[in-house]
Amino acid sequence: xxxxxxxxxxxxxxxxxxxxxxxxxxxxxxxxxxxxxxxxxxxxxxxxxxxxxxxxxxxxxxxxxxxxxxxxxxxxxxxxxxxxxxxxxxxxxxxxxxxxxxxxxxxxxxxx
Numbered sequence: 001x002x003x004x005x006x007x008x009x010x011x012x013x014x015x016x017x018x019x020x021x022x023x024x025x026x027x028x029x030x031x032x033x034x035x036x037x038x039x040x041x042x043x044x045x046x047x048x049x050x051x052x053x054x055x056x057x058x059x060x061x062x063x064x065x066x067x068x069x070x071x072x073x074x075x076x077x078x079x080x081x082x083x084x085x086x087x088x089x090x091x092x093x094x095x096x097x098x099x100x101x102x103x104x105x106x107x108x109x110x111x112x
Contacts, residue, residue, distance in 0.1 A: 061100055
């Protein structure tokens with residue numbers, strides 16, 4: 001009978017967690033239905049509305065003819081693009097993710 005008490009306690013504890021999670025889900029759905037901007041957690045990196053309004057919806061990044069994107073990575077608000085061509089050395093472009101502005105160009109030269 002002692003082994004069953006531990007199992008019953010475990011099941012009861014997990015039931016409380018499950019019911020609590022379900023209650024939070026229902027609360028979040030009700031709040032979202034009443035207020036579409038409702039969020040459980042506020043982001044500390046929120047962009048002010050006046051800056052967000054000035055950002056372009058579509059950004060065009062010119063890539064030289066004959067180049068191809070061999071790798072793409074996003075890191076801390078930056079887009080890192082690795083460009084390769086047959087004739088020229090590889091290059092890396094570091095862009096601002098929000099504006100598309102080129103922050104830095106890096107050319108990879110091979111040692112001879």
